[in-house]
Every structure is written in structure tokens, then in C-alpha cells.
Amino acid sequence: MAAVETCDVLVVGAGFGGPVAARRCAEAGLETIILERSRVPGEKVVSGLVIPFYGFTFGPDFIREGNPPIERPICRVVNRFVRGGEIYATDSTLRVPKPLALGYSAYCKPFCTWLADRAVEAGAELRTSTTAVEPILEKGAVKGVITDRGDEIRCRVLIDAGGTQNRLAIQAGLRRKYLPEALELYMLWDFEMAKEDVDQTFGLSMEFFHALPEEGIGAPLGYGSTLYIFTYRESIHPGLGQFLVTRGEIPNLAKLLPQYFENFQNKVTRWKRDIAPKVKLRATTWDVCPIYAGLIPETRNMPIFGDGILIIGDAAGFEASAFGDGVPSAWFSAELAAEVAVEAVRRGDSSPYVLREYEKKVREHPYITWIITDWRRWDLRKVLVSGDERELRRMIRDHWGVGAFRYRYSGRPLAKAVREALRRDPHAPLKWMEMFTRYFRNWEENRFDPLSVS
Ligand SMILES: Cc1cc2nc3c(=O)[nH]c(=O)nc-3n(C[C@H](O)[C@H](O)[C@H](O)COP(=O)(O)OP(=O)(O)OC[C@H]3O[C@@H](n4cnc5c(N)ncnc54)[C@H](O)[C@@H]3O)c2cc1C
Numbered sequence: 001m002a003a004v005e006t007c008d009v010l011v012v013g014a015g016f017g018g019p020v021a022a023r024r025c026a027e028a029g030l031e032t033i034i035l036e037r038s039r040v041p042g043e044k045v046v047s048g049l050v051i052p053f054y055g056f057t058f059g060p061d062f063i064r065e066g067n068p069p070i071e072r073p074i075c076r077v078v079n080r081f082v083r084g085g086e087i088y089a090t091d092s093t094l095r096v097p098k099p100l101a102l103g104y105s106a107y108c109k110p111f112c113t114w115l116a117d118r119a120v121e122a123g124a125e126l127r128t129s130t131t132a133v134e135p136i137l138e139k140g141a142v143k144g145v146i147t148d149r150g151d152e153i154r155c156r157v158l159i160d161a162g163g164t165q166n167r168l169a170i171q172a173g174l175r176r177k178y179l180p181e182a183l184e185l186y187m188l189w190d191f192e193m194a195k196e197d198v199d200q201t202f203g204l205s206m207e208f209f210h211a212l213p214e215e216g217i218g219a220p221l222g223y224g225s226t227l228y229i230f231t232y233r234e235s236i237h238p239g240l241g242q243f244l245v246t247r248g249e250i251p252n253l254a255k256l257l258p259q260y261f262e263n264f265q266n267k268v269t270r271w272k273r274d275i276a277p278k279v280k281l282r283a284t285t286w287d288v289c290p291i292y293a294g295l296i297p298e299t300r301n302m303p304i305f306g307d308g309i310l311i312i313g314d315a316a317g318f319e320a321s322a323f324g325d326g327v328p329s330a331w332f333s334a335e336l337a338a339e340v341a342v343e344a345v346r347r348g349d350s351s352p353y354v355l356r357e358y359e360k361k362v363r364e365h366p367y368i369t370w371i372i373t374d375w376r377r378w379d380l381r382k383v384l385v386s387g388d389e390r391e392l393r394r395m396i397r398d399h400w401g402v403g404a405f406r407y408r409y410s411g412r413p414l415a416k417a418v419r420e421a422l423r424r425d426p427h428a429p430l431k432w433m434e435m436f437t438r439y440f441r442n443w444e445e446n447r448f449d450p451l452s453v454s
Contacts, residue, residue, distance in 0.1 A: 042112025294372025
């Protein structure tokens with residue numbers, strides 16, 4: 001028999017954003033349920049990533065004050081420029097001294113499990129292996145969902161944290177599928193590497209390899225992105241992405257991405273000499289990112305709230321157009337949505353009149369709008385087509401080098417976020433330092449909070 005139950009807030013998705021929203025709502029005393037289609041939180045998110053520092057400094061307090069399972073602090077970005085398989089220039093101007101970090105690499109399963117544990121600890125109920133298959137709609141208002149078991153879960157506010165591939169907001173008539181031009185398909189190779197070898201070969205860095213299209217070692221520049229290597233405690237992830245439609249053409253990505261990587265492995269001396277002898281392939285994965293969702297007006301202007309529903313993170317198209325990082329915005333939007341949901345439940349009114357406050361908060365946020373409308377990566381395509389190597393190096397310096405911190409780039413939102421943080425708490429910088437130091441020590445000692453599921 002199908003069950004019918006009710007709660008105050010129903011959060012769909014226990015990836016990066018969902019548990020943050022759920023924890024906030026549960027802390028405010030609301031009856032909160034999280035549904036997650038996979039067996040373990042984070043299992044259906046990309047296998048691993050690097051979360052930039054600003055997600056931690058300006059994101060939820062409990063993450064900053066906790067001991068989440070990070071894999072490696074990233075203190076330096078190394079940009080390698082490749083010609084004929086050889087590195088002809090290196091730009092590693094983007095760096096900070098430890099224990100500061102530009103970001104932290106993490107595997108999604110343990111990290112999202114840690115987040116979900118914090119939501120449960122605050123009183124939220126987590127139901128894994130449960131998919132929300134369709135919204136319950138009454139006179140255009142979202143009143144809950146039907147699950148894959150046929151159960152009805154009714155709520156006062158639904159927070160859609162289901163990421164890129166979930167269809168709830170589309171079924172509710174609020175959003176449409178992303179245009180293929182906004183989507184980048186990624187292929188990642190997960191290689192085991194002994195910790196001492198990662199330490200020796202990369203240290204606390206991640207590496208990017210840039211080359212002109214004729215090199216064929218990454219998605220041909222001008223068509224997508226470049227080849228990167230994310231570093232973890234005892235593994236590395238080379239990754240390659242390309243747009244589903246590039247310059248009006250539909251590339252055969254299933255064929256091309258493995259081909260670029262094979263070329264990279266066969267041609268680039270750094271890989272052949274310094275890396276290949278020390279690694280063993282463990283897994284290969286694919287995933288999709290709505291990187292340009294914010295650059296395409298049609299997508300950017302799709303609603304992020306409706307009657308009874310708030311949409312956060314990737315489901316709302318909040319992925320960064322320059323770097324592809326979406327975790328900070330998932331955290332920021334989760335907190336904003338939770339604040340509005342708490343207020344809506346308190347007032348007994350989850351109509352658009354109350355929920356539109358969420359959109360206002362998103363617009364006012366120092367990072368979210370800025371991050372989804374950053375043209376740097378788009379502009380990089382142009383120079384890659386023109387083949388001007390000098391210009392390529394200049395642009396990389398402004399993108400993944402020290403120029404990234406210029407005021408007109410990341411400097412402006414950073415300055416605004418710092419001002420706001422200081423206004424709220426004059427001791428914020430001390431807390432940031434304390435976090436960087438503790439995270440670094442945790443990493444050195446390989447000691448983090450225990451997880452409910454290992
Ligand atoms: C290849 C790749 C590399 C990336 N690299 C980075 C990076 O380096 N740094 C960074 O910050 N970001 C990166 N991102 C982006 C980042 O993964 C996302 O922005 C982030 O995970 C968004 O969080 P979210 O909570 O919105 O969605 P997700 O984390 O995707 O979580 C959605 C959750 O909802 C669940 N779900 C979906 N539909 C349903 C349903 N109907 N019912 C129940 N559960 C459902 C899913 O199983 C999933 O657990 C990368 C993404 C990709 C694809």
C-alpha cells in the first residue's frame with residue numbers, strides 16, 4: 001500500500017547542496033526529510049573534485065568549523081604549455097603558502113556523506129535509495145513528490161537539490177532542459193598513485209596542460225577546455241571536457257575524449273617520464289556539467305523558485321562558467337533557500353509571494369551571479385582558434401594564474417564577500433585562519449570526523 005505522509009520541508013538530493021539546506025531547516029526545528037536516489041550520499045555525483053577556498057570561507061559555518069574528509073590541500077595551480085609533447089613554458093603564479101589553500105580536493109562520496117551526517121545530526125531524516133519521480137502539483141503549486149515506491153510525501157516547501165540530471169523542476173513546468181551548448185561532457189580517469197609519489201611529483205598542486213588544437217592532447221582548445229590533473233591523497237584524476245555542441249557541430253565525444261587522452265599519454269614527456277611509471281588505472285567515469293547555463297540568457301533567466309518550490313545548486317544552473325566549480329554556489333544557494341523556507345513555514349505561506357525572497361537573496365549574493373556569468377573560458381576559446389600563443393599565455397595567467405585575483409575577475413566578489421563577512425563578524429579572518437590550519441593538520445594526520453557509511 002502506498003504511504004502518504006507530510007513534513008515541513010522536503011529536500012530532493014543529498015549531493016553537495018541538499019544536506020546543507022536540510023541541516024539549516026532541521027536546526028530551525030522544521031520537520032525535514034531528504035530523499036536521495038543513490039545508496040550513499042554523493043555516490044551519483046562526479047567521483048572527485050576540487051572545492052575552491054571561497055566555498056569554505058564564505059559558506060556554511062558548520063563546514064568551516066568541522067572536519068570534513070578532504071583529500072589534499074591545493075596551494076598551487078601549475079599551468080604547463082605544451083608544444084610537440086614538450087613543455088615550453090610554465091605559469092605557476094597562482095599560489096598561496098600553506099596552511100592557506102586555494103581549495104581542497106575531495107572524493108564526493110565521503111564528503112557528501114559527511115554533509116548528510118551533519119543534516120541527520122541536526123534532526124533531518126535521510127532516505128537513501130529513494131527517488132522522487134514526479135512532483136505533486138495542485139493548481140500549479142508544488143505540494144510534494146511521488147517516490148519510486150509509489151509513496152506520496154507532502155510538504156510545505158520543496159527544495160530541489162537534485163543536480164543537473166534531475167527533472168523535477170521541468171516536470172513542475174518551471175524550467176526546461178539545458179541547451180546542449182550549455183553542457184560540457186567530462187571524462188575522468190582515476191589512477192592510483194602512492195602518496196609519496198603524488199607528494200613528490202605534484203606536491204600540493206594541481207596541473208593544467210594547455211596546447212593549441214593541432215597538438216590533439218586535450219579537447220582541441222577553442223572547442224572546450226584543457227586537460228587537467230586533480231591530485232588526491234593517494235590518487236590522481238586527469239580530466240577532459242568538451243561541449244556537446246561546439247561551434248555549431250556535434251562532436252563524437254565518446255570517440256574524441258579517449259583519443260585526446262591517448263595522444264596525451266603517448267606524446268607528453270611529463271606524463272610518460274614522471275607520471276605513467278607510478279600510476280595504475282582504477283576507473284573511468286563520465287559526467288555532465290551545465291557550465292555555460294549562466295552565459296546563455298534563455299537558461300539564466302529560467303525561474304529558480306515557484307509556488308511551493310525552491311531550486312538550488314546545479315538544478316538552478318549555478319555552475320561556474322570559468323572554472324566549472326559548482327560546490328560553493330550549491331552551498332550558498334542551499335543556505336539562502338533554507339532561510340526562506342524557514343520563514344515560509346513560520347508564516348504558513350509558501351506562495352511565490354514569500355518564496356521570491358530567495359531570488360532576491362541570490363541576486364544580492366557576492367558570488368552566485370558573478371560566477372555563472374564569467375566570460376573568461378568562453379573568451380579563451382577565441383584565442384585558441386586564432387592560434388596566438390602569446391595571447392594564450394596572457395589569458396591563462398588571467399584565468400588560472402595570479403591574474404585571476406584581479407579586481408575585475410575574482411577580486412571583486414572576493415572583496416564584497418570579505419566586507420560582508422566582516423560586517424557580520426569582525427573576527428571572521430581569525431576563524432578562517434583557524435580553519436586553514438586545522439584542515440591542514442587534519443590532512444597531515446589523515447584524521448577526519450568518522451562517517452556513518454564508509
Ligand atoms: C566532471 C565534473 C567535475 C566537476 N568539478 C568540480 C570542481 O572541481 N569543483 C567544484 O566545486 N565543482 C565541480 N563540479 C560541479 C559540482 O559537482 C556540482 O556543481 C555540485 O555537485 C552541485 O551540487 P548539487 O547539490 O546542486 O548537485 P549534486 O551534488 O549533483 O547532487 C544532486 C543529488 O541529487 C540526487 N538526485 C537527483 N535526482 C534525484 C531524484 N529525483 N530523487 C532523489 N535524489 C535525486 C543525486 O543522486 C545527487 O546525489 C564538477 C562537476 C562535474 C560533472
